[in-house]
Amino acid sequence: MTRWLLIGVLIALPALADESAVKLKDGDGREVVEKNCVACHSLDYIAMNSVFMDRKGWEASVAKMIKAMGAPIANEDMPVIVDYLTRNYGKP
């Protein structure tokens, strides 16, 4: 588990690098993507994985975040996120 949170001798470092320059493309659903994804990882993960995934690929990526990584993404947010990623970072 997140041992470093529980034991006094280990503390989490503050942000190592300034990621504020990372900006997602404008588009419907952008705020929903930011709200759901940014807690665990910087948003450059999205641009880095573009452009080569189609809708199915982005669906699988978001599903992995929920099922494998435990991301608390609301059911109603899932299609909004997939739509945004497919439209802005997806392979037609």
Next chain:
Amino acid sequence: MHFNRREFLKASASGMALASAGSLANAASDSLVGPAALPGGALDASVLDSLPGKVPLIKRSYRPPNFETPLSYFNEAYTPNDAFFVRYHLAGIPAVDAASWKLAIGGEAAETPFELTLEQLKRLPAVEIAAVCQCSGNRRGLSDPHVPGVQWGYGAMGNARWKGVRLKDVLARAGLKKDALEIVFDGADGAVLEKTPDFVKSLPLWKALDENTILAWEMNGEPLPPLNGYPVRVVIPGWTATYWMKHVTSIQVLSKAYTGFWMEKAYRIPKGKFPLIDRFISQETEVNTPITEMVVNSLITNLQDGATLPAGKAAQVRGIAWDAGSGIREVDVSIDGGASWRPAELGADLGRFAWRQWTFALANAQPGNYTVMARASNRAGATQVLDLVFNAPGYHNNVVQRLNVKVA
């Protein structure tokens, strides 16, 4: 420091680039943030940026930090600590206090659980070994078709001298029960969310007991950098870096296969596609198996695709070659796109787990366009592949490079 690709190329052209990157200034297609074959979005999102204690590295992602070593540093026999790549799966990066750090050794198949402080660990007999530390997914960004994940170019690796204590000596003190099967490592890094699987890895007992498997506290004669596992990390020469647990705090001896996400679901290769030598039998399934040892590979370090060399002058192709510990037998170089090959001259042997530097002389090069390739073979008879062995996670990319180089 913060450059994007375009700014850095501009800087290169106006002579501002690092001296060691001189030949890169001419690069037409590859750039300082990676080969042109990386996904466009990955290249656009990559910048040279500094982490604490590090020179500017190629940023693939900020958080968790995934930063790779720029090509010019691979001209050195050992990768400087401040240029060594950084790879984390989860965003909880620990600041470990060495004075209060403890390593807990135990588990169901250990007779006598115990703890070690750093001082106690350092009092055990130490060994030093030179070894390549390479991410399983190094060169993933070159996969064709592209696959999701960190889009690494060539730089998710480094060669260093690792000093520490043999893991088998530590395990002997814990006393292994007869049914000991796997050794499980956990580190001080962690996830942001409670529900995210912690990064935990296991080794088969036989590999944990290998005399080359060590718990290292030193790298190139210095304490491990904070972003490379301080104060102690596991070093498994020959195997990909996924097992080299950083900031290790716990070693558990299990009598059954460990089933966490990072063993059961991640870091697996399809069975039958790669020349697997080191098996991890307790983790194998019908269709896949954990990645284990590195495949034989090489890297041209003084040229990038699109480079220009001066005509009529002696020039060199330089590089490195490595494998999982059989040792490099030969590196062959072609300058005509693979039609003919000649052997490169191998440099000093720094140990069978280290990379081997090599040089290939180009005397009196005539003007023209050349396709430069380098192909390493090891003493076990394995050779790099010409065509990608595609696999969905993008591991084990040892495709022979093809660099277009102009002599003018």
